[in-house]
Amino acid sequence: MKAWLGSTALAAALICGGLSGLGAPAKAQTLQVAVDASPAGLDPHIITAFTSFQVVNGTIYEGLTGVDKDLRIVPVLARSWTISPDGKTYTFSLVPNARFHDGTPLEAADVVATFNRVLSRDIASPLASRLAAMERATAQDATTVVVTMKEASAPFLSSLSTIAIVPRRFEADKDALQRAPVGTGPFRFREWQPNSFIELSKAEGYWGQGRPTLDGVRFNIVPESATRQVGVSSGQYAMLANIDAATALQLQGRPGVRIAETLELAYTLVGMNVSKPPFDNPRVREALNLALNRAEIVQAALFGAGVPGGPLSPALSEWALPVSQFPCYTHSATRSQELLRAAGHTAPVPVTLLVLPRQDIRDIAQVVQAQLNRAGFRAELRIPELGQFIQDWRNSNFDAFVSTNAGFPDPDDYFFRTFRTGGSTNVFKYSNPAADALMDAARVEQNPATRREQYNQLQRMVACEGPVAFMTYGQLFTAVRDTVQGFDIIANRSLSTLSTTSIRR
């Protein structure tokens, strides 16, 4: 009987221990955020995946420019700038009182060193292409940076928002910032327990007046979606950042939880391989566009949380044409079948769709499959493991694929890499001299009105005959406790508005 008593006592002690630990008070004014994955590192020039981006962008690190909640490019560390008439010289004037978290003041030499770091072969930063148009940067004096360009670049200011400025002593250091980031932002890095949490604390003496209001931010790494939901419902977490529609809809209406939402920049697409039949024929590509019922996809696969969209996110209201401008976006299975017959296909056209192995994309792919099969195609789905998908995608080893693409505040980032002959993500092997000419011209165009007209033409040109059937732009959600104030969700998934966030007591 002794064994029985002993183990019962042990169990009782464990349970009582569990219950008596209830009341540990939450640290005042530290925002508890739950995120799903641990970043692989925090060096803003080496790791650019969203898991790292959302922790450091606008919180620890700042660029010369930034993106506000309406996706406009705004001054951040560059207080102002002038651009020469030929668009080839930029002169940036830095904010005078910014300091890095190690205490050193921000100077023009740090900006120059940062650019050199991003371009260095040794660092091998994936961001290097963002500075491809730059010839060189020089420090004119401590607070003035002059950038000379190889050619004018309309998206340059937007690209600069992605380049975090780091202290110059890290120019050749590949390792230190991965573990312990040092920036100029409103929060400084405090502690990182891998797979557990990353904690930031208020940066004393931050150059932005009156910011931040929080004492700190703690990113709790909670991989299980159900656990995150329970955590925010019970108040253990004050924010679930950048969550999907399914999670957001389940949290909608829970007491004490508020959902912030915005339209995504990223889109879902059917990408077609134009280097082989059947999609080498523009009529078949148009037929696929007609076969898609985008409104049905939004309802069936996105739970209604999204909109049908064309080549640019409707969130870029200055640039995006409404879908009513694209005739092939009006769903018609009969018109699709007619086009396939005109292209010389008598039987249903067999196509294999390579599908990104992610739940929301699988759901969409199934709806797409059903729609295609009703409109003269015979679609099969192939859903490989992620690594295999990336490999097939990169080697253009597909008839067509269903996937999602990231979006950006500037249209050049949507188009050039995707549709330009030889573009870095032009896995469709699309090549259209007229479209190339428009993209090249718009890239260097200084006059916004002319540039807009060029992109309007381009959108009409690629919408129906291009290698991509754009489908939907989803809603992006962030769930917060209703005590959280001053937070704005941004479509590029940056949490930079944490600098104005506070918790009502």
Next chain:
Amino acid sequence: MSYIRERALDLVIVLFGVSIITFMMIRLIPGDAVAIMLGANTEVTPERVAEIRARLGLDQPLLSQYLTWVSGVLTGNLGESIWTRRPVTQEIAAHVWPTLQLGILALAMGAGLALPLGVTMARLRGQGFDIGLRIGSVVGLTIPSFWLGIMMILLLTSFAPGLQVLGYVPFFEDPLGNLARLALPAFALALPILAHLSRLLRSAMLDALQQDYVRTARAKGVPESQVLFVHALRNALIPFVTSVGIMTGYLLGGAIVVEQVFAIPGLGRLILGAISERNYPLVQATILVVTVSFVLINFAVDMLYAVIDPRIREARRG
């Protein structure tokens, strides 16, 4: 002594095999570290990809990558995480305590409760208590621990909102907070162990209670509790202890799931994260460490037999 030497040789062979298998497996999973590192956020040229591969040492032939790694391991250097450049021994050390503590708590709960329950079930064979517990143990065996975990979190937070049950704090920082956070996951992990071990002990006890020496002991007038816990239990313990040894292997597997649900930064999370970011040195080292501990635990279990059963001790001497 020769027995120990034999086992040690086995250990070396097992570890050599494991090193090759883990080394190859993580590299055979389609998709490489570079693609995962780049995400969907950037524009990538083939030259950049080549530069990054070189930076991570992935451009070397497989054999030379393997030899570099093995010679490192033999000198006690398990390599560095390819992302953070932290020595993987540090990463493992930081993650080992939560899992160890979770495992010990779960094993203590599971095995500790299985002893009295198994004995009582055998004692009250065929009665309501026995039947109820046997049904309960089938339920305990079949409920997946992630589901149990989520349900427990849901229930607890709806009855006691504001209770901090997610995540982990080190024991020496906040003992009560530590136990509060580990009680539920340990229970989720312990339930299948408890169910399995109590059933096992019940049948081993039933078997032992049929034996002649038990009848003799009862006939001599030995008190019933002594018959149960001394004469019968001691003999029923052999399969029980073997099972406990095997359970430690289950614990590591179960810990991956439970750590995921309860957001506990243990070895399971480390392995899972390392695999998904294709952090080759970290995966290799962690699996090596886990395998070594598993083999060592089973070695210790083998030694325990001798303590429990004098016949084994004698047989070895002879």
